[in-house]
Amino acid sequence: MIKPRLRPGVVSAFRAPQPARRFATEARLTSDHVRIVEVGPRDGLQNEKKSIPLETKLQLIEKLAKTGVTTIEAGSFVPAKWVPQMASTAEICEHLLQTPPPSKHTIAYNYLVPNVKGLEGLIKVMDATGVPASTEASETKSPTTTEISLFAAATEAFSKANTNCTIQESLERIRPIVALAKTKDIRVRGYVSVALGCPYEGPEVSPSKVADITATLLEMGADEVSVADTTGMGTAPRTMELLQALKAAGIANTDLALHFHDTYGQALVNTIVGLEHGIRIFDSSVGGLGGCPYSKGATGNVSTEDLIHTIHGLGMHTGIDLEEMSRIGAWISGELGRSNDSRAGKATVARLQS
Numbered sequence: 336m337i338k339p340r341l342r343p344g345v346v347s348a349f350r351a352p353q354p355a356r357r358f359a360t361e362a363r364l365t366s367d368h369v370r371i372v373e374v375g376p377r378d379g380l381q382n383e384k385k386s387i388p389l390e391t392k393l394q395l396i397e398k399l400a401k402t403g404v405t406t407i408e409a410g411s412f413v414p415a416k417w418v419p420q421m422a423s424t425a426e427i428c429e430h431l432l433q434t435p436p437p438s439k440h441t442i443a444y445n446y447l448v449p450n451v452k453g454l455e456g457l458i459k460v461m462d463a464t465g466v467p468a469s470t471e472a473s474e475t476k477s478p479t480t481t482e483i484s485l486f487a488a489a490t491e492a493f494s495k496a497n498t499n500c501t502i503q504e505s506l507e508r509i510r511p512i513v514a515l516a517k518t519k520d521i522r523v524r525g526y527v528s529v530a531l532g533c534p535y536e537g538p539e540v541s542p543s544k545v546a547d548i549t550a551t552l553l554e555m556g557a558d559e560v561s562v563a564d565t566t567g568m569g570t571a572p573r574t575m576e577l578l579q580a581l582k583a584a585g586i587a588n589t590d591l592a593l594h595f596h597d598t599y600g601q602a603l604v605n606t607i608v609g610l611e612h613g614i615r616i617f618d619s620s621v622g623g624l625g626g627c628p629y630s631k632g633a634t635g636n637v638s639t640e641d642l643i644h645t646i647h648g649l650g651m652h653t654g655i656d657l658e659e660m661s662r663i664g665a666w667i668s669g670e671l672g673r674s675n676d677s678r679a680g681k682a683t684v685a686r687l688q689s
Contacts, residue, residue: 347365350372367651369610370406371637372561372618373399375667376427378667379624381420383671389423391670393430398663399621400436403655404639409444410486412453427458431479432466441478446526448483452514457483458519466519472663483516484524484561485509487552489545492535493528493565497559503642506551510649513556525552525560526594531605532568532575535630542573542580549591550584559590564605567598574605578612592616597623597676602637603645610649617642622664634665640664640680658683 356575361664376396380387409431424446425577431444448454461468461481472478487496487505489544494502509525516523529543532538549560562577568578581591593609593616595602606617623638643657661683668675 341369347431363669366615368451368615369646369651369653370616371642371646371653371655372408372445372616372640373404373487373621374408374594374618374621374636375399375516375624375639377410377421377445377621378618378636379620379622381418382419382625383409387420388413388672389426392423392427395621395663396427397436397550397639397665399660399667400438400442402659402663403440403653404442404660405440405654406443406445406482408503409446410674411447411449412456413447413449417449417657425456428457428460428481430463430479432461432464435470435477435479438477441472443480443522443638445482445535447486448485450508451511451515454483454515454521454628455654456657457481458515461519470676471592480522482522483512483556484526485512485528486528488528489530489540489548490533490536494532496535497528502548506555508546509552510555517556522558522594525549525557527562529675531564531570532566533572534566538568543584546580546584546586547575549581552592553586553655559592559616560586561592561616563594563618564596564602565594567596567602569605571597571604571608572599574608575612576640578609578614582612588613588615592618594618594623596635597637602675603641606642606645607649610646610651621677622668622680624667624671635676638664638677638680640677644679646682658687661687 396409410427411421412424413421415422446457446557468481470479494505498505513523527545527548533540552560591614593614595605619639619642620636621639623635625635640661643653643655646653661680664677664680665684
């Protein structure tokens with residue numbers, strides 16, 4: 336069993352017994368392997384104004400499953416009145432549990448749950464299908480795991496706007512979610528939003544505060560925490576300062592992911608800073624889909640195609656087919672009637688068509 340890798344001396348306001356931890360579906364075999372978490376079907380689509388058919392969402396996930404990606408955010412168990420675009424998540428979950436897309440490797444399908452009720456909705460679907468959180472490969476089904484993600488914020492103003500409670504209150508709400516997930520063997524992924532800039536409090540977010548929240552989530556039992564530049568305000572120096580604060584708090588790189596938005600064109604710069612620091616998990620969205628409803632002007636996530644191109648260009652590997660991902664970026668952008676925000680994706684498609 337793997338225990339939390341927090342060094343002695345970590346200070347957190349929410350001490351708790353340290354539960355067993357679980358790695359993601361793909362082992363980190365070498366130091367030059369980077370795991371990309373594809374967030375397009377959830378984070379990328381949730382703020383689209385035009386209603387997206389269930390069939391299109393399933394097509395997107397099925398196409399992504401063929402690229403080599405090992406973690407896909409598939410939906411969000413939130414009330415439809417909050418996020419109408421995620422109203423079909425239960426149907427998506429049921430489909431993926433019963434008839435997962437063909438894949439040569441295990442794919443983790445991740446669902447955002449804002450509260451215990453959201454997790455209970457996911458468990459209800461799992462119980463109805465009779466499919467456990469982890470499945471083995473069979474003659475008729477590809478292996479899958481079911482994961483959840485949950486959110487905390489790095490500033491009080493964003494926490495109150497996003498969850499209508501303080502940071503401390505939000506963390507206390509998270510504790511029973513993690514505890515329930517563990518009883519069902521569901522892997523837990525935490526997020527710390529606005530870690531490098533807040534739409535209400537500005538760009539100077541306390542790195543030590545981010546580190547403390549991250550440590551708290553890990554101590555509660557989160558298996559991994561994605562530190563998010565939700566607004567895209569992050570710069571290379573402040574990204575490094577944040578990573579140093581996380582390291583000083585005793586948090587291992589293997590427990591961390593980075594989630595960058597490209598609002599100011601700095602996502603790939605910040606990614607390289609993260610790579611140089613030793614981070615090997617990054618979130619991205621095919622075609623650069625996404626944005627933050629609480630941050631005016633915040634554009635989409637860094638595009639998966641651009642991220643793959645950068646990582647491969649550095650001599651590292653992801654196991655993901657850039658050409659196939661680029662085709663998907665072009666396809667989903669067309670389906671949504673929006674521009675393709677991936678430069679590497681557009682260039683790759685143009686080359687393939689020439």
